[in-house]
Amino acid sequence: MLTCLQGSRLIDPSAPGAKPGGEVADLWWRDGRFVSAPESGTVADQIIDGSGCITMAGGIDLHTHIGGGKVTLARMLLGDQMPPWREATRFAGEDAASCEFLPSASVTASRYLDMGYTTCFEPAVIPCNARSAHAEMADVRGLDTGGYCLLGNDDVLLRLIADDEPQEVINAYVAWMVQATRCIAVKVVNPGGINAFKFNQREMDVDTQHPKYGITPGQIIRTLCRAVSEIGLRHPLHVHCSNLGVPGNIESTLATIRAADGYPIHLTHAQFHSYGAEGPYKFSSSAAKLADALKANPNVTLDVGQIQFGQTVTISADAMHQYDNRNLAKPRKSVLLDIECEAGCGVVPFKYARREFVHSLQWAIGLELFLMVDDPSRVFLTTDHPNGGPFTAYPHLIALLTDRSLRETALAEIHSDAAAASSLAGIDREYSLDDIAVMTRSAPASI
Ligand SMILES: [Zn+2]
Numbered sequence: 001m002l003t004c005l006q007g008s009r010l011i012d013p014s015a016p017g018a019k020p021g022g023e024v025a026d027l028w029w030r031d032g033r034f035v036s037a038p039e040s041g042t043v044a045d046q047i048i049d050g051s052g053c054i055t056m057a058g059g060i061d062l063h064t065h066i067g068g069g070k071v072t073l074a075r076m077l078l079g080d081q082m083p084p085w086r087e088a089t090r091f092a093g094e095d096a097a098s099c100e101f102l103p104s105a106s107v108t109a110s111r112y113l114d115m116g117y118t119t120c121f122e123p124a125v126i127p128c129n130a131r132s133a134h135a136e137m138a139d140v141r142g143l144d145t146g147g148y149c150l151l152g153n154d155d156v157l158l159r160l161i162a163d164d165e166p167q168e169v170i171n172a173y174v175a176w177m178v179q180a181t182r183c184i185a186v187k188v189v190n191p192g193g194i195n196a197f198k199f200n201q202r203e204m205d206v207d208t209q210h211p212k213y214g215i216t217p218g219q220i221i222r223t224l225c226r227a228v229s230e231i232g233l234r235h236p237l238h239v240h241c242s243n244l245g246v247p248g249n250i251e252s253t254l255a256t257i258r259a260a261d262g263y264p265i266h267l268t269h270a271q272f273h274s275y276g277a278e279g280p281y282k283f284s285s286s287a288a289k290l291a292d293a294l295k296a297n298p299n300v301t302l303d304v305g306q307i308q309f310g311q312t313v314t315i316s317a318d319a320m321h322q323y324d325n326r327n328l329a330k331p332r333k334s335v336l337l338d339i340e341c342e343a344g345c346g347v348v349p350f351k352y353a354r355r356e357f358v359h360s361l362q363w364a365i366g367l368e369l370f371l372m373v374d375d376p377s378r379v380f381l382t383t384d385h386p387n388g389g390p391f392t393a394y395p396h397l398i399a400l401l402t403d404r405s406l407r408e409t410a411l412a413e414i415h416s417d418a419a420a421a422s423s424l425a426g427i428d429r430e431y432s433l434d435d436i437a438v439m440t441r442s443a444p445a446s447i
Pocket of ligand 1: 063065123269384387
């Protein structure tokens with residue numbers, strides 16, 4: 001069947017010869033494959049009126065928790081808190097956070113498809129749980145899904161590094177794990193820290209020695225970055241840095257970049273890792289330092305993990321930091337567990353509030369990162385769903401990035417000390433639709 005989408009604005013800045021802002025044109029496909037415009041006079045079997053609409057490639061979310069044991073645990077923990085899903089209603093911003101922070105698989109699929117997304121990656125597939133993670137993602141119907149295999153806290157890898165085994169041995173192990181788990185990339189969460197937590201370590205910086213293996217997170221990062229590169233995975237090592245959420249953790253984040261030793265590295269939910277410890281609250285923005293580090297290190301990409309105000313639930317393999325966060329749980333209950341010695345898991349419900357200085361500054365830091373990294377192919381749109389907020393906030397977030405006046409209105413509503421401490425008010429930049437297409441489509445496709 002030959003179909004023609006007539007008269008929409010086609011935006012694909014990655015296409016050869018693409019004009020800024022795209023152009024209004026017809027788009028043809030036959031039996032599910034795009035084709036060149038046929039000879040004039042050809043009549044399509046189906047015509048779709050696209051006038052007034054924008055057409056982009058399908059969106060790709062490279063970090064969203066849509067499958068696996070942690071998501072299920074969070075739904076079980078919060079079953080009595082979940083309001084009924086209001087299918088017919090569309091939410092934005094805070095409302096989305098309060099109503100839809102952990103949708104079911106079918107609602108997840110329909111919300112992503114509504115937003116023009118076609119592909120999603122679960123970033124924390126614990127190897128022994130890979131089968132169930134893929135089974136759960138298969139329920140997210142209509143989306144292409146994939147996963148990143150979690151390594152770097154498993155005893156096998158830590159022992160191989162501690163025993164100074166040759167890189168080829170480690171490469172073979174990493175390749176086997178990626179193959180066995182049917183994943184497309186490798187993720188490391190708080191390198192070595194989740195394992196060290198089991199030996200009663202409660203803090204771990206990039207150069208801290210593991211209490212049992214004697215190796216450091218920096219060694220784990222370097223070894224895994226190299227393995228991922230040498231076995232030929234396209235996506236760089238996906239890194240949740242040490243010291244998540246800790247004031248002053250920008251130093252750990254910069255040390256993580258140094259540890260990669262020039263190998264490609266992707267820093268995930270970078271907002272949670274861009275904190276200084278200055279000012280009266282001993283909590284400040286270091287977004288500018290991270291943006292400068294990106295400029296100086298072309299091997300680095302990041303996604304933001306923007307927060308949204310309202311209720312959500314944090315689900316992380318980072319048992320060390322979820323153990324600290326359990327005291328902040330709202331409602332006051334949480335789950336922490338070990339998973340077959342391969343990783344950990346912490347589920348902590350959480351409410352981001354505008355009246356809180358720290359939450360307000362976290363919100364501003366995320367937007368600063370989006371706006372200070374001037375290359376939209378190296379910074380990706382995520383809320384680390386559902387950790388910073390639900391993915392359903394993306395349209396609202398895109399509006400904040402493309403409209404400075406909306407940003408100023410939102411800035412006036414957050415904690416006034418946080419607004420004053422942030423440099424957001426002085427940033428004029430507005431994303432174009434080309435920038436949005438690069439950030440959410442072509443750039444995640446290429447990595
Ligand atoms: Zn995450």
